[in-house]
Amino acid sequence: MATMHLRNHIDGRWVEGSSGEAFEDTDPANGEVIATVTRSTTADVDRAVDAARRACEAWRLTPAPKRGEILYRAGEILLRRKDDLAREMTREMGKVLAEARGDVQEGIDMTYYMAGEGRRQFGDVVPAELPNKWAMSMRHPHGVVAAITPWNFPLAIPTWKIMPALVLGNTVVFKPASYTPLLAVRLVEVLEEAGLPKGVLNLVLGPGGEIGDHLVTHPGVDLVSFTGSSDAGAHISEIAGRLLKRVSCELGGKNAIVVMDDAEVDLSIEGIVWSAFGTSGQRCTAASRVIAHRGVANDVIDKLVGRAKKMRMGHGLEPTTDLGPVVSKQAQEKVASYMPVAEKEGATIAAGGRIPTEGALAKGFFHEPTVLVDVKPNMRVAQEEIFGPVVAVLEVGSLEEAVKVLNSTKYGLSCSIYTRNVNNAFRFMRDAETGLVYVNAGTIGAEIQLPFGGMKTTGNGHREAGRAALDVYADWKSIYVDFSGRLQKAQMDGGGTTSS
Numbered sequence: 001m002a003t004m005h006l007r008n009h010i011d012g013r014w015v016e017g018s019s020g021e022a023f024e025d026t027d028p029a030n031g032e033v034i035a036t037v038t039r040s041t042t043a044d045v046d047r048a049v050d051a052a053r054r055a056c057e058a059w060r061l062t063p064a065p066k067r068g069e070i071l072y073r074a075g076e077i078l079l080r081r082k083d084d085l086a087r088e089m090t091r092e093m094g095k096v097l098a099e100a101r102g103d104v105q106e107g108i109d110m111t112y113y114m115a116g117e118g119r120r121q122f123g124d125v126v127p128a129e130l131p132n133k134w135a136m137s138m139r140h141p142h143g144v145v146a147a148i149t150p151w152n153f154p155l156a157i158p159t160w161k162i163m164p165a166l167v168l169g170n171t172v173v174f175k176p177a178s179y180t181p182l183l184a185v186r187l188v189e190v191l192e193e194a195g196l197p198k199g200v201l202n203l204v205l206g207p208g209g210e211i212g213d214h215l216v217t218h219p220g221v222d223l224v225s226f227t228g229s230s231d232a233g234a235h236i237s238e239i240a241g242r243l244l245k246r247v248s249c250e251l252g253g254k255n256a257i258v259v260m261d262d263a264e265v266d267l268s269i270e271g272i273v274w275s276a277f278g279t280s281g282q283r284c285t286a287a288s289r290v291i292a293h294r295g296v297a298n299d300v301i302d303k304l305v306g307r308a309k310k311m312r313m314g315h316g317l318e319p320t321t322d323l324g325p326v327v328s329k330q331a332q333e334k335v336a337s338y339m340p341v342a343e344k345e346g347a348t349i350a351a352g353g354r355i356p357t358e359g360a361l362a363k364g365f366f367h368e369p370t371v372l373v374d375v376k377p378n379m380r381v382a383q384e385e386i387f388g389p390v391v392a393v394l395e396v397g398s399l400e401e402a403v404k405v406l407n408s409t410k411y412g413l414s415c416s417i418y419t420r421n422v423n424n425a426f427r428f429m430r431d432a433e434t435g436l437v438y439v440n441a442g443t444i445g446a447e448i449q450l451p452f453g454g455m456k457t458t459g460n461g462h463r464e465a466g467r468a469a470l471d472v473y474a475d476w477k478s479i480y481v482d483f484s485g486r487l488q489k490a491q492m493d494g495g496g497t498t499s500s
């Protein structure tokens with residue numbers, strides 16, 4: 001297969017970055033080169049932001065239902081290309097094909113949902129306290145949005161940011177992770193084909209660092225929407241916060257599945273295996289802790305260890321593969337580095353724990369699916385996000401203790417409980433300090449029509465997806481129209497009660 005070359009998209013044209021240099025986009029399962037990619041500089045960021053700014057006014061004044069129609073057409077094209085996009089995604093970042101299809105589907109779902117917002121974007125019309133006066137609220141776009149996206153959901157997460165931004169009348173500069181430029185190019189191609197005017201969506205390719213900081217602090221950027229590591233999120237919040245820019249961050253997680261002594265254990269094992277090892281554990285919603293009640297802990301561990309040992313690693317395009325590689329050598333080394341950390345702190349590796357060194361697997365960035373037992377809540381493997389196929393099992397004696405352990409990390413994205421006791425379920429739903437809670441299901445697989453995001457250091461108070469996303473990508477404007485023909489003073493004329 002001939003190697004592709006991927007370029008930036010600025011002001012409606014595909015253009016080379018100004019460094020004149022390129023980097024390689026490779027398949028993490030075998031090291032094959034998929035594409036060469038232009039490396040952008042700060043000058044390219046300037047061009048992209050300028051183009052987005054110039055496109056702002058006309059796009060803002062395009063009727064929202066028309067903006068929605070373009071999104072609807074983009075959804076249709078994504079649907080037609082779903083399988084090709086999924087195959088390219090598996091090659092580019094490693095997740096197994098069925099999951100890559102799910103990622104594209106999540107992008108399609110979000111695109112259709114936001115297309116519908118073209119005819120909604122509801123505001124309030126409320127009674128005014130004064131006669132002959134009208135009071136209402138409407139959404140107003142911010143202007144230029146910087147969408148900085150991760151590699152683990154290379155299609156879905158960009159749509160979470162780009163689609164609400166566009167339908168609300170913002171223009172966008174899109175800076176995808178450097179591990180997944182191909183899917184980013186594909187998404188831009190789809191929106192271009194759907195009829196998006198030039199300059200409304202601009203793409204800048206290359207590693208973060210200097211160009212990322214330049215984009216975040218650029219005076220022409222009004223809102224930064226970022227999904228990625230907590231360290232990068234803190235840095236972005238700091239440099240953008242000084243400029244009082246709007247920032248929406250979706251960061252790390254240390255999600256847990258609680259298995260109570262009244263749970264259906266076999267069902268919980270299905271949820272744990274899926275949530276801990278799906279996408280090779282590289283979801284921010286992945287279950288990296290199991291909090292098992294002592295009454296079932298041994299059963300849970302035996303069954304989980306049995307399942308982990310049977311999982312087949314391989315290329316995500318092979319139908320026999322259960323677990324693909326992690327995204328990079330650096331990610332593989334990070335996962336592996338936690339094994340001595342776990343053992344030193346007194347945990348035991350009950351399954352996995354190694355990097356395969358033989359045969360075809362040695363060519364990719366694989367890590368065995370790993371189960372850690374004898375884990376205590378304060379150990380690093382119970383506190384830190386590993387972002388790989390590693391799950392730590394902790395044991396507790398009651399629901400109260402389970403909730404305490406659940407809430408004992410700095411993160412707060414997702415959690416779940418397996419129980420057949422309705423009282424346990426409702427207490428858990430009430431007390432979990434996470435933005436997503438599941439009952440008798442794993443921690444992954446959020447649907448796009450509800451808010452997505454986390455409490456505590458998982459985020460900064462914003463939510464993606466669903467109606468909540470509209471609050472990120474637009475400001476509220478409250479409007480009062482006085483048609484009385486005279487000066488009326490709110491809180492003073494006519495209204496209010498007087499005490500006697």
Ligand code: UN1
Pocket residue numbers: 106152153227282283284285286443444445446447
């Ligand atoms: C992520 O890992 O950043 O709930 C997003 C889920 C997916 C989205 C995950 N729908 O697992």
